[in-house]
Amino acid sequence: MITYMFRKASRGFSPGLRRFSDLKVTEHVPESPASPRLTEQASLYVHWPYCLRRCTYCNFNKYIPKENNEDIMAKCLQRETETLLQLSQVSCITSVFFGGGTPSLAHPSTIAKILETVSKQVNLSDEVEVTLEVNPTPVGMSKLKDYHHAGVNRFSIGVQSLQAKDLKSLGRDHNSLDALQTLAEARKLCPGGVSVDIMFGRPNQTTELWSRELSEMLRVCDDHVSLYQLTLERGTQLFKQVQSGQVTMPTEEITAEMYQCARTTLQQHGFQQYEVSNFAKNNSESRHNLSYWTGRQYIGVGPGAHGRFVPLGEGGVAREARTQTLEPDVWIREVRQRGHGTRRRIQLGHLELLEEVLVMGMRMTMGISHKHWELFSPELSLLEIFGGSLVVQELLQRGQLILDDRGLRCSWEGLALLDSMLPVLLVELERSFSQKLAAN
Template structure:
């Protein structure tokens, strides 16, 4: 099992490729600018600040030396307004405040951003609005105010119930803080609380992990996200491992932990719906499902990513957009031109299908034929993958399933997704660029 499937997907390589060499039907592919694909989007808002950096973290977050919340709030509002106008979407289906530590932001900041969205587009009362919360006493004290201004789902970064591990990871909460925050969040949003928990931690064993997870499931709500701890260059944890101060579990042990977690969660009534996400009582994250089903999303804030068609400037192709990383530089750019977009990459037809494939295969239900046809009416899943010897081997091994429902991983295959994706991507590429000659 390869670790990166537990992390957010990164952008694909840039460049437009020529669609050629295909025997296609007369059905014209639906444009990425088709109303069916561009009327709606989800919105991600990135709060870049933390009180301190965890030992394992290499995300785009900063420890602020001064209180500039008023400036940040105004710039987040302005960029939200600019990008919504640029996308010309009529409806935002979900909003996700991530970070960083967005629970450091004042509830009034969250309220202002949601008000900005509502003034520009339709944001219904049923829209999912999620806020990531660091389970500290300060974070817990603001939950009621966040809920009052429109947050209806909390994502609690518990990570561990072992105080020793929390301290070694550099977290600024303890297990009691986590349990109290979780209990308060569940009172406010019953069925709308997600728990993040991390495995593969230093010196962790499968037995310890199993007991900890069972303890967590006795107190958590209806959604759990698993994350495998990965070593990232430049982090304090990486240096500790390199120097021999800390020992990490082997890849074989972390694979056991993952399978143990899947079985344990299933026994507690949780259904796995994505590689690292489990839910019961229909509490799946609608925001994340929009990513995995290839829908448009708009990224606001330093380092945020987005995928949408810029109809407001005459665009007809979906773009992969990345906002400027550094908060101070991003603030300056937003003040100057209304947004801090640093990079824009037009996604060609193949690039779009690659993203639909990679993200869709993360889900346990995979990609059904009707969904694939929305993006590729000229070539079906069966036409692309049915004749491949390499894919046939995966089908015969029971790791992959291609049938009347669509394309998906089996239970065992989902744990090996990263080893199968290159095979599928090669076949997709081969269809677009068939080899000539012998």
Template sequence: MRRALPAASRVLSCRLRRFSTDIVTEDVSASNNLTKEASLYVHWPYCLRRCTYCNFNKYVPKDNNGHVMAECLQRETETLLQLSQVSCITSVFFGGGTPSLAPPSTISIILETISKHASLHDQAEVTLEVNPTLEGRSKLVDFHHAGVNRFSIGVQSLQDEDLKRLGRDHSSAEALQCIREARRLCPGRVSVDVMFGRPSQTFESWEVELSELLQVCDDHVSLYQLTLERGTQLFKQVQGGNVTMLDEEVVSEMYQHARKTLHQHGFQQYEVSNFARNKSGSLHNLSYWKGRQYIGVGPGAHGRFVPLGEGGVSREARTQTLEPDVWIREVQERGHGTRRRIQLSHLQLLEEVLVMGMRMTKGINHKHWELFSPVLGLNEIFGVSVGVRELLQSGHLIMDDRGLRCSWDGLAVLDSILPVLLVELERILLADTRRFFLVV
């Protein structure tokens, strides 16, 4: 999964805006679907090179073992589907790494495996992350024929000098061409990733970049703030004084400008980092934010599901082995490369539902929360907190008959709001004596 955008750290403004009411819609599945359905994430760990800012689980391949990786991805998918006993996969996301380096047959093999051991939802979204190089662009048709119906293009920047500094191996012209070709194949279902807060970037250049992007993009845009990750080449450059990161206030202004500009062009923000028009929100990512089950396949992938196949009754947090060669060996020996599994307590489950749900502009509605906490509702947990009351009075939080959510300005400082909510959640749950909770 991609890195989430850290909320801009700035002084809370007294001038607040609320999201329009049509963004706040209700979408609650029946509680029994919590264990019957899941989304599937497939991690392709290989890249031709490592970007200067990236600390994701990715590797430059030592040899041409793509076919072995594909075989093991298929086998682990089969094993984990049997273990989860889900009856329906609602979406599939091929991420990485650079999954556009994979043989297109990998897509069809995984989709066939799903159909064999569960079912693929009629409206299932099948997304592939694409590096917009010539090689990635040349395989779009084959990937589409293999079953991909949505592309996510890793543009990152439309400034060639910035692309070089970031260690990217494509040009802005290649990125724009890739967007055009992807849109021809999947009109209305192409997302672009753009990064802001890059060293040497200015507010003025960001304005120009957004304008150029909006001339060619489809109906989905993801904005990610460049963050400094320990162990990366960029981190070493900054520590050595060779590169200077932008001032936080400038980065905050870039984010707010992008939000307003996208809104003016018909996009609705539906999550901290994500914007869509024409109802083109990412169904796969929404499943994460709504606390649904997901199965993670591949080196370093994460999952959250109930292992019904071995008698499990509670949701587990599962992590697959990081190193591809070790993961391959484990899959060949026992069918999966699960390295770590933790049974989530009810508090841990609700913490995840809260943190992920508050990232959405519509927040968490009452009925959805009751699926995970049928005894203690949102009002019972957060309605008596002094800290929460202050956020409600300042307008950064909204709690009404729909549920709990951030205001326009509140979402921009989500990192400062979540600790208040988490402390109150823990306090109420640990003090409550009614222990008959639903844990899924």
């Protein structure tokens, strides 16, 4: 299993399981790239870059603030939100995700002001999903009610573990009691609207210990679980500890066992897997993340955020991949000067768009339906691309991949091996696209 499959997909990112017959997820199908609705609707990701401390495993774009500049940050987030919405063709925001960093360090009024800015520029869907990542500390818990009043209707709680020694080694600033109390309070405010982040593959963790801990945690979870494998990232404190022999990580074989154990355990507790690392019951799938995986537009606001949308007034329907400036101080200066901190703009070609649709769509247990693919690729079907490939045929015969009248998807066993299959699928896509282009 490759690491990026288990990283959070909620950060406005750029480009990885259960039985399909039991899947109850409603398919979210985007419109054609040429459809006005596709360019008029988007999700919004807002990045809060600050943390009080850096976890030992973390390499996300986050910073320890030297001083309290929340007022400046709030105003700049509002302004960049306003600017990017005006630069896009978007008239409706379907979901908002406040990630970080630790967005639960922000004052609830900051959240309210950003949502108010959005509503002044565009329509907020009647069923808009507004998610806030929360660090389960006493401070975070104390503000949950105010966040809810500000407009948040879904909380993503970074529990990670209930083991005291593991929380300490990971550099987390909460304990298990804090996590349980925060989770209980969040469930009171947003019943069915609370997601819990759980991490496996931690130092010295065994499959047996993981199984017991997961079962214990699921007894207090709400209706959504995001499951992440701890991965070593260069430059982190944990990486240095492992390199020096201070810490021992589970082997790839053990982490693979943990993953399969988690899938089975979650299913036994009523959770349906709908994506590589996400599980839900009672129709509580993350609509924001589903927008990523189904190829919809998203706008990224804040230091280091990424976006994919069609700019206004530049002709055609070509999407741009946008990346905002990483460093908060530099980003603030740029937003003050020109209204936004976009550092990089890259126009996506048709093949690049199809590659993203393929990579993200295959993360879902439902995979990619023929109808879904046709909306992005009306002249080159899934069967034309993959049906005649000998390598793909081998994957089909192994039972790892399924290509039928429903579309293309991984099997239960195959989804855990998606990282090894994606390069094959991407090569076949490029080959077929080039042949089609040459024929025309």
